[in-house]
Amino acid sequence: MHSWNAPAWTPLPASGLPLRLFDTRSGRIAPVVPQQEGHARLYVCGITPYDATHLGHAATYHAADLMHRALADTGHRVTTAQNVTDVDDPLLERAARDDVDWRELAASQVALFAEDMEALRVLPPHTFRSVSEAMEEIIAAVTALVERGRAYRVENDDVVDADWYLDLSQDGALGDVSGWSEEQMLEVFAERGGDPERPGKRGRFDPLLWRAARPAEPAWDAPMLGRGRPGWHVECVCIADQGLGLPFDIQAGGSDLIFPHHDLSAAHAVALGRPFAVAYAHAGMVAYEGEKMSKSLGNLVFVHRLVRDGVEPMAIRLVLMAHHYRSDWAWSDAELDTARQRLETYRAAARRGGRHQAVVEALRASLRQDLDTPQALAVLDAWAAGEEPPTLELGPDAPADVAAAADALFGLDLT
Numbered sequence: 233m234h235s236w237n238a239p240a241w242t243p244l245p246a247s248g249l250p251l252r253l254f255d256t257r258s259g260r261i262a263p264v265v266p267q268q269e270g271h272a273r274l275y276v277c278g279i280t281p282y283d284a285t286h287l288g289h290a291a292t293y294h295a296a297d298l299m300h301r302a303l304a305d306t307g308h309r310v311t312t313a314q315n316v317t318d319v320d321d322p323l324l325e326r327a328a329r330d331d332v333d334w335r336e337l338a339a340s341q342v343a344l345f346a347e348d349m350e351a352l353r354v355l356p357p358h359t360f361r362s363v364s365e366a367m368e369e370i371i372a373a374v375t376a377l378v379e380r381g382r383a384y385r386v387e388n389d390d391v392v393d394a395d396w397y398l399d400l401s402q403d404g405a406l407g408d409v410s411g412w413s414e415e416q417m418l419e420v421f422a423e424r425g426g427d428p429e430r431p432g433k434r435g436r437f438d439p440l441l442w443r444a445a446r447p448a449e450p451a452w453d454a455p456m457l458g459r460g461r462p463g464w465h466v467e468c469v470c471i472a473d474q475g476l477g478l479p480f481d482i483q484a485g486g487s488d489l490i491f492p493h494h495d496l497s498a499a500h501a502v503a504l505g506r507p508f509a510v511a512y513a514h515a516g517m518v519a520y521e522g523e524k525m526s527k528s529l530g531n532l533v534f535v536h537r538l539v540r541d542g543v544e545p546m547a548i549r550l551v552l553m554a555h556h557y558r559s560d561w562a563w564s565d566a567e568l569d570t571a572r573q574r575l576e577t578y579r580a581a582a583r584r585g586g587r588h589q590a591v592v593e594a595l596r597a598s599l600r601q602d603l604d605t606p607q608a609l610a611v612l613d614a615w616a617a618g619e620e621p622p623t624l625e626l627g628p629d630a631p632a633d634v635a636a637a638a639d640a641l642f643g644l645d646l647t
């Protein structure tokens with residue numbers, strides 16, 4: 233599936249210093265050491281395209297973009313992959329409600345998402361694949377789980393065929409990523425697509441692997457499984473494997489995906505006999521009007537609407553940078569005003585010709601330290617105000633162009 237056009241990007245000569253990133257699984261900040269020497273592989277969970285991109289999504293993809301740029305700055309080749317959940321209950325329900333074909337709904341929302349990502353100068357993923365595109369591998373993976381004795385059937389009243397579930401008890405991988413207790417899991421499982429109470433399941437958290445075809449729902453033929461469609465988590469295992477190979481270095485997404493999605497994606501991979509990701513990076517949740525921004529609540533701020541109303545995408549990026557990616561925060565118009573002023577100030581400073589090795593080095597250091605963008609803004613604020621940066625011992629070849637560095641490291645176009 234076509235993603236979006238890449239922004240101009242000229243990485244700085246590599247620093248050779250590692251990115252230190254918080255890993256949800258270990259609960260610690262640790263250097264990212266790629267599994268393959270010199271080649272870092274990053275997966276970020278993509279959108280469910282039934283509504284336009286909101287600021288919460290943008291914040292998560294901004295964080296993943298910073299990971300991509302930071303890994304490149306250490307000197308690694310970087311490969312990235314992202315899925316599109318185009319076969320899932322909320323999307324199918326919305327398509328039925330609005331009487332549009334689910335494929336058309338998905339395509340139109342993916343196109344809007346791509347426009348927003350391009351405007352925000354997010355680097356496009358190398359692999360951008362939807363569930364419907366990956367169906368062959370998904371069927372193969374679910375079939376392999378059946379063959380490995382990891383899957384079981386749950387009968388249905390409304391259709392002849394049974395659904396298939398993953399038996400989590402066999403590998404003991406539940407909770408490996410989140411580290412949560414079963415009580416914590418139960419609190420969110422149902423609202424995040426799970427069905428803890430379904431009769432016939434062996435374990436409450438066993439995830440749906442394959443749902444037997446229902447009338448008016450899209451379905452695919454799968455010889456051993458029966459006609460149907462996949463459950464949620466298996467898609468990211470298959471798309472990551474195809475785009476990156478397992479195990480890859482970083483699985484990223486918003487913190488709402490820690491459980492069940494990332495926990496259970498990893499459990500699927502383990503059941504397939506494959507380790508999943510080495511580290512897990514999660515972005516905080518963006519709120520608006522007192523609640524987490526979410527499609528189901530409708531309290532959304534849309535990137536495309538802001539842009540249409542004349543807000544510069546780089547000002548939106550500066551609002552995102554003002555919050556550490558791991559913190560939860562709320563969108564506000566006052567912060568947008570601050571960001572617009574910042575953008576003007578930075579651009580004026582860049583026009584005056586901002587060459588300063590120590591400033592560039594301080595920007596790189598803040599990015600390397602768990603993507604500390606508030607610190608990077610403090611560095612840029614001081615630079616734009618003409619303050620003297622600390623003197624650092626830097627080689628004659630150390631990059632000095634501050635605007636070029638802001639662009640390479642943070643995707644900030646100050647021209």
Ligand code: 5CA
Pocket residue numbers: 276277278279280281287288289291292315316317468484485486487488489515516517518519524525526
């Ligand atoms: N398709 C699945 C992932 S496989 C999904 O979660 N889609 S989504 O459209 O609901 O979200 C897309 C991405 O944005 C996910 O990484 C999710 O964690 C993140 N996200 C969703 N809402 C917010 C929010 N309010 N703040 C920050 N990130 C968010």
Ligand code: ZN
Pocket residue numbers: 276277278315468493
């Ligand atoms: Zn995912």
